[in-house]
Amino acid sequence: MTTANALHMGLATREAYGQALLEVGTENKDIVVIDADLAKSTFSWTFGKVFPERFFNIGIQEANMVGIASGLASSGKIPFISSFAAFILCKGFDQLRMGAAYPKLNVKVAGSHGGISIGEDGVSQQSVEDVSLACSLPGFIVCIPSDEHTMRAAVRAAAEIDGPVYLRLGRPKTHIVHEPGVHFEFGHSIEVRDGHDLTIIANGLLVAQALMAADALAKKGVEARVIDMHTIKPLDVAALERASHETGAFVVAEEHMHHGGLGSVVAQALVAGTPAPVEYVNLGDRYAESGKPDDLLEKYGMTAKTIVAAAERVLARK
Amino acid sequence: DRFILSKGHGVPALYAALAEAGYFPTSELMQLRQVNSRMQGHPVQGLTPGIEASTGSLGQGLSVGVGHALAARLDGKAFRTYVLLGDGECQEGQVWEAAMTAGNYELGSLTAIVDSNRYQLDGAVEDINSLTPLDAKFESFGWRVIGVDGHDVGAVRVALHQAKESHDVPVCIIAHTTKGKGITFMENNNEFHGKSPSSDQLQVALSQLAE
Numbered sequence: 464m465t466t467a468n469a470l471h472m473g474l475a476t477r478e479a480y481g482q483a484l485l486e487v488g489t490e491n492k493d494i495v496v497i498d499a500d501l502a503k504s505t506f507s508w509t510f511g512k513v514f515p516e517r518f519f520n521i522g523i524q525e526a527n528m529v530g531i532a533s534g535l536a537s538s539g540k541i542p543f544i545s546s547f548a549a550f551i552l553c554k555g556f557d558q559l560r561m562g563a564a565y566p567k568l569n570v571k572v573a574g575s576h577g578g579i580s581i582g583e584d585g586v587s588q589q590s591v592e593d594v595s596l597a598c599s600l601p602g603f604i605v606c607i608p609s610d611e612h613t614m615r616a617a618v619r620a621a622a623e624i625d626g627p628v629y630l631r632l633g634r635p636k637t638h639i640v641h642e643p644g645v646h647f648e649f650g651h652s653i654e655v656r657d658g659h660d661l662t663i664i665a666n667g668l669l670v671a672q673a674l675m676a677a678d679a680l681a682k683k684g685v686e687a688r689v690i691d692m693h694t695i696k697p698l699d700v701a702a703l704e705r706a707s708h709e710t711g712a713f714v715v716a717e718e719h720m721h722h723g724g725l726g727s728v729v730a731q732a733l734v735a736g737t738p739a740p741v742e743y744v745n746l747g748d749r750y751a752e753s754g755k756p757d758d759l760l761e762k763y764g765m766t767a768k769t770i771v772a773a774a775e776r777v778l779a780r781k
Numbered sequence: 782d783r784f785i786l787s788k789g790h791g792v793p794a795l796y797a798a799l800a801e802a803g804y805f806p807t808s809e810l811m812q813l814r815q816v817n818s819r820m821q822g823h824p825v826q827g828l829t830p831g832i833e834a835s836t837g838s839l840g841q842g843l844s845v846g847v848g849h850a851l852a853a854r855l856d857g858k859a860f861r862t863y864v865l866l867g868d869g870e871c872q873e874g875q876v877w878e879a880a881m882t883a884g885n886y887e888l889g890s891l892t893a894i895v896d897s898n899r900y901q902l903d904g905a906v907e908d909i910n911s912l913t914p915l916d917a918k919f920e921s922f923g924w925r926v927i928g929v930d931g932h933d934v935g936a937v938r939v940a941l942h943q944a945k946e947s948h949d950v951p952v953c954i955i956a957h958t959t960k961g962k963g964i965t966f967m968e969n970n971n972e973f974h975g976k977s978p979s980s981d982q983l984q985v986a987l988s989q990l991a992e
Contacts, residue, residue: 495851495855516855517855519851519886521882522881522882524875524878524881524882526840526841526844526874526875526878527844527847527875527878527879527882528844529844530841530842530843530844530845530847530848530875530879531844531845531847531848531851531879531882532848533834533841533844533845533848534834534844534845534846534847534848534849534850534851534852534862535848535849535851535852536848537783537826537833537834537845537848537849537852538783538848538849538852538853538856539852539856540848540852540855542848557838557841558841558844558875560838561835561836561837561838561841562834562835562841562844562845565825565826565835566825566826566827566834566835567827
């Protein structure tokens with residue numbers, strides 16, 4: 464059983480993204496990478512400095528970047544495009560709709576600095592609606608890996624699948640919650656801790672917080688199952704059904720707006736299958752502000768502590 | 782070669798050309814904008830043979846063309862990429878993002894054609910948000926610009942040939958056209974922008990075009 468005590472700090476998922484991009488790009492010469500002047504922040508530069516001929520830093524042009532990726536994919540290339548999640552999804556959305564989702568093209572979108580944990584830069588750079596936007600693009604796989612190992616695996620899986628993929632990368636260093644060789648498939652969640660009193664569904668940074676919460680709950684005699692729901696679309700409905708039958712209560716924790724994120728899709732799936740009470744840990748219906756990442760997560764209520772409180776609320780409703 | 786109709790609303794003409802070229806039966810043309818048809822109201826990549834980009838949300842086709850031209854360069858392939866834009870469409874900022882990129886990457890295999898008919902939905906381009914001088918704008922982004930009478934097929938062929946011979950920089954052909962050309966009641970009449978003629982008007986128009 465994974466416990467929070469055993470967690471070590473690993474790489475930021477954006478750094479793992481760059482490393483994985485270099486690995487898959489070394490093996491597959493059809494992979495091309497485009498960035499919009501944030502290559503050092505997104506770590507796409509890790510690929511770019513080794514393969515300059517397959518790397519295009521086109522400047523501050525997110526919409527154009529998506530359009531170019533559409534043309535490259537139409538001519539048989541596998542473009543990985545990256546920027547901050549807030550910019551690529553918000554400024555490139557129409558282009559993703561017309562140039563990737565509608566024609567079902569093999570475009571891989573990496574939105575870095577997702578959530579509020581980018582910190583000091585403030586609201587303009589904090590992506591808190593990217594999951595909702597990406598999920599509204601038909602055919603897109605939408606994935607938020609929780610640590611460096613699953614991020615590397617997700618990049619490899621994205622390169623191997625023929626179709627559009629959205630990956631959210633994070634800015635801060637992230638706790639390692641999985642083994643290096645962890646089995647990873649889009650749409651197949653990973654149970655990181657078993658328990659039968661309730662289930663905590665989380666992704667990204669919140670998986671580590673969920674494990675810490677499970678430790679705290681265990682001290683109170685409550686055994687929480689923790690599931691890393693890295694893929695929001697397609698959702699692992701089978702794991703949810705099992706958890707609903709076996710634990711009968713849920714907390715969904717994510718670094719995103721309340722509407723349209725992991726919480727929404729989990730609730731949709733449960734209501735269509737085996738309904739159970741759900742409590743949510745997320746940003747709510749608002750924006751955050753500048754500050755240190757940990758201070759922001761504390762102030763806006765996305766920590767182990769708020770997960771424990773949500774667990775106690777949902778157990779009272781069981 | 783690749784052809785991208787960035788001004789996707791012009792797709793009926795493209796469907797007709799593709800049908801004449803044998804991409805699908807001409808009988809299918811009459812299904813335009815009907816349910817269960819491949820003749821969608823705007824171009825759809827992957828649905829209609831010969832359509833190479835989904836367009837209709839203006840301003841996006843030139844970026845897609847840049848992607849094709851980069852792919853050709855990476856693979857050492859000789860195909861050329863042609864993108865047809867509207868003049869009003871050039872008000873979209875993304876057109877200039879793509880123009881800047883194509884110029885800086887010296888994409889000699891990319892040719893843009895601007896159908897300069899001087900009108901957009903709400904009126905004259907010049908009145909709404911002028912693009913003048915359009916040629917100097919493209920030139921300043923590193924393009925070679927060729928102006929032609931868009932109704933003179935011979936002149937258009939010469940311009941396309943010149944574009945094909947240009948390997949160092951992208952070429953923009955500005956095709957000066959008249960909306961409703963050859964039909965007295967339609968020429969430069971913006972009421973027919975996006976509107977079909979009545980059956981009576983159609984008969985008159987067809988007879989005038991036949992003359």
